[in-house]
Amino acid sequence: MYRIVKVLNNNVAIVRDNSDQQAVIMGAGITYQKKKGDLINEESVERTFTLRNEESQNNFSTLLKDIPLDFITTSYEIIERAISHYQYSVQEYIYVTLTDHIYLSYQNLNKGTYETAALPNMKADYPVEFSIGENALALIQEKLGVTFPTEEIGRIALHFINAKGTSLSIKTDDGIEKKMIALVQNELSAAGIRRTNKNKNYYDRLMIHLNYFLERITNDPNETEPFSLNFEETLKTDYPQAYQIGDRIYELIESHLGKSLNENERIYFTIHIQRLL
The missing domain is CATH 1.10.1790.10 (PRD domain)
Structure with a gap:
């Protein structure tokens, strides 16, 4: 069972699981007429994004202020698929930077300000990251109905190359x-x-x-x-x-x-x- 922390819309909520860990859950109509503190059966949940630590929770809350929820969940699904399908370890900040990048590219496409800047072909040197980028474009088309230029494959791949590694915390005060x-x-x-x-x-x-x-x-x-x-x-x-x-x-x-x-x-x-x- 999940206990609701915050209802985001009829299909998405921030919850706590049985281990008292915070997560984002998605499912058709799962929060309809529900409120904070109510319970949701696991069987009705279609997708879960675990907010592993305080940094994850802050990142998600920060994104919610400026970016539509469907862009956030799509970006998170791209990252979670990369982690599960390719056993690809990432640093936590990619959840913010990739989401920001996808939404910014979408806005530029809509406004006609999208700038093409061809990067070198990374397929040979970075086949895993390139494949993640290809899958990302397909998922964006499926979930958001947005068709990105193929050069976004390389740009998304760069985000994963850049963020590869174990999760770290920022220490800007040092x-x-x-x-x-x-x-x-x-x-x-x-x-x-x-x-x-x-x-x-x-x-x-x-x-x-x-x-x-x-x-x-x-x-x-x-x-x-x-x-x-x-x-x-x-x-x-x-x-x-x-x-x-x-x-x-x-x-x-x-x-x-x-x-x-x-x-x-x-x-x-x-x-x-x-x-x-």
């Missing part, structure tokens, strides 16, 4: 993290990149990546799977300004931390900055 973020923001500002209403989604996404990156290299310095050299060279050629700024940030962090960084990060910074540019 001195070194706070200092490094300030240095990066100064570097961005010097390059003419500041947070605005227009770019805030991409800017905040870069800051989220930076937070997790700083925590990861502090606690787990092990190397991750590298990008192919061809991928890096293509980005360097196609996006020279973004690569130059990303390279400066990479060297800045490496210099201040006094340790060698994974070469992947130069690529991640380039991709984030290209979105901002």
